[in-house]
Amino acid sequence: MKLRGLYAITDSQLLAGRFLSHVEAALEGGVCLLQYRDKSDDAARRLREAEGLMKLCERYGTQLLINDDAEVAARLGVGVHLGQTDGPLTPARALLGRQAIIGSTCHASLDLAAQAASEGASYVAFGRFFNSVTKPGAPAANVQLLEQARAQVKLPIAVIGGITLDNAAPLVAHGADLLAVIHGLFGADSAQEVTRRARAFNALFAS
Numbered sequence: 389m390k391l392r393g394l395y396a397i398t399d400s401q402l403l404a405g406r407f408l409s410h411v412e413a414a415l416e417g418g419v420c421l422l423q424y425r426d427k428s429d430d431a432a433r434r435l436r437e438a439e440g441l442m443k444l445c446e447r448y449g450t451q452l453l454i455n456d457d458a459e460v461a462a463r464l465g466v467g468v469h470l471g472q473t474d475g476p477l478t479p480a481r482a483l484l485g486r487q488a489i490i491g492s493t494c495h496a497s498l499d500l501a502a503q504a505a506s507e508g509a510s511y512v513a514f515g516r517f518f519n520s521v522t523k524p525g526a527p528a529a530n531v532q533l534l535e536q537a538r539a540q541v542k543l544p545i546a547v548i549g550g551i552t553l554d555n556a557a558p559l560v561a562h563g564a565d566l567l568a569v570i571h572g573l574f575g576a577d578s579a580q581e582v583t584r585r586a587r588a589f590n591a592l593f594a595s
């Protein structure tokens with residue numbers, strides 16, 4: 389499966405009261421990967437919501453990933469995104485199997501990306517590229533790093549952090565395969581606007 393296009397990431401606070409409707413609106417517009425990201429410690433709610441997303445993703449043919457938690461991903465038979473403090477990649481790959489999509493946060497480090505590749509990651513993620521409402525303190529990355537990564541890294545490259553329709557095009561031009569977006573997608577006031585934004589993000593990959 390080709391990993392290229394919009395990578396939508398949920399945010400439980402931002403989507404409160406409109407969780408499934410906004411996610412479905414995004415899927416309607418086209419989503420390559422969907423990540424379920426919930427930083428609360430309510431494990432039961434997390435599992436319930438992830439199961440709901442899995443059903444929705446099956447309807448739209450979208451791949452689901454769970455943020456942080458390889459055990460939940462294994463339970464549901466979906467992928468996982470792991471940051472540098474979320475546990476090692478090699479056991480996650482062993483747990484989830486060869487086909488699973490496993491992503492790795494590499495901040496602005498080509499060394500971390502090389503390590504992730506050698507440990508079985510499916511894609512590497514660099515960021516934060518812009519000011520992020522969701523995660524303002526994330527380490528910064530820039531387009532020069534992205535260019536270097538494109539030349540050196542053989543895996544698909546995800547970019548993240550403050551990405552909107554106004555600033556995403558140069559990232560695609562410099563080699564990003566996946567635009568990972570929370571606020572710039574789900575911050576929309578209506579489901580129709582979420583769908584419009586999803587289509588517009590994907591259109592950046594058309595040429």
Ligand SMILES: Cc1ncc(COP(=O)(O)OP(=O)(O)O)c(N)n1
Nearest residue numbers: 455469470471472493513546548568
């Ligand atoms: C696609 C993608 N890239 C980076 C991250 C950040 O992961 P992490 O550093 O583990 O931070 P949290 O998301 O867990 O706060 C991501 N989730 N997705």
Ligand SMILES: Cc1nc(C(=O)O)sc1CCOP(=O)(O)O
Nearest residue numbers: 515516520522526549550570571
């Ligand atoms: C979860 C996350 N990780 C980042 C990183 O740089 O690793 S930036 C970020 C937040 C992404 O949300 P938004 O699109 O609203 O900025």
Ligand SMILES: [Mg+2]
Nearest residue numbers: 456470471474
């Ligand atoms: Mg994490």
